[in-house]
Amino acid sequence: MTPAEILIVDDSSFNRLLLKRRLAELGYGEPAMAVNGVEALAAIAQKPFDVVLLDLEMPELDGIGVLERLHGMPKAPPVIVISAQTEMSGVIRCIELGAEDYLPKSFDPPLLKARLQAVLEKKRLRDLAAERLHALEAELESARQAQLSLVPRDFAGLSRGRLTVAAHMEPAREVGGDLYDMRWIGSRHLMFVVADVAGKGASAGLTMARSMGLIRAGVRLADARGEVPDPGALLALANDDLALDNPDMTFVTAALAVLDAETGEGRICVAGHEPPLRLTGSGVQVMGGYSIQPALGVTEEFPYSSAPFALAPGEAMLLLTDGVTEAQDLAGELFGKEAVLAALGSLVEPAPAIGALLKGVADFVKTAPPADDVTVLAVRFA
Structure with missing residues (x-):
């Protein structure tokens, strides 16, 4: 008999006394005792059972009162209600409050044994499930921290000369499918990219890490x-690997640019991604002058090409994923592109602009769970 705290x-x-004897006959150890609900709650607070x-009928605090206080309590012990046949309405109320079963006051040994075994087995399975869930959550949190460590966060160190940078990534689950990266090429050119893997969760996170590795290798x-690499060539390199042996047709959208830190001139390649935005002192503009090409991972050997762009002194470029534009409130309404432009206003400094946009999204979705x-x-080019 597995030891049980009763x-x-x-x-x-x-x-x-009768229950104690019945339990001893069934092979259970010495049970703890309480004469009313107040003593029971005090015992439960001190020790896990x-x-x-x-029992239902007790002075000071009855069985229903105990269950009302236990209801919703984390790690509350399972309860078998002791009842007489005349108390069935009370038993029903106890079951509604979370009691596992009931036991007639005849304390028939076979019935007592069967109901105890059933309740204890359910508890064992619940404890095992909780243990495995805890282990899984710990692994996912570890994966989340590993994923966040892949993206650069030393924005002060990456901001050099006439360029100031900032970024933010928030997975909807423990592990997500978004990525961003910034890499200096020599002392004059900065590569920066934002990408979004179709789907969420661990598989998207793995594709995200793979995509980042391919771009960094290029x-x-x-x-x-x-x-100085061409953005189209960098995305073509990543695409050829992602599209090879891709039966699930997992695809990645991306916007990648290489910017000359001295002149503000650069080239950009957009693969099925949200349009880049130009931040100016007079407002936000959707950047044009480029073609939106297929997402990565769909077609092998696609000839991605880049287009030129230029930032005037004081202007900035902002890249984002559709998790911003498609953020949903409790009613399922989308944040939308117009709200993005309104939130950014005339901000051009990277950190304040990103902060204002994230605040706008948070104020919109309120308590709705993240959709993406x-x-x-x-x-920003100074």
């Missing part, structure tokens, strides 16, 4: 050769 709650000394045998290879990962990146 609490008997009954104001009748005869019932307590595997099951509580709870940047490092070009940097080692003393070359949210990522924003901004680069």
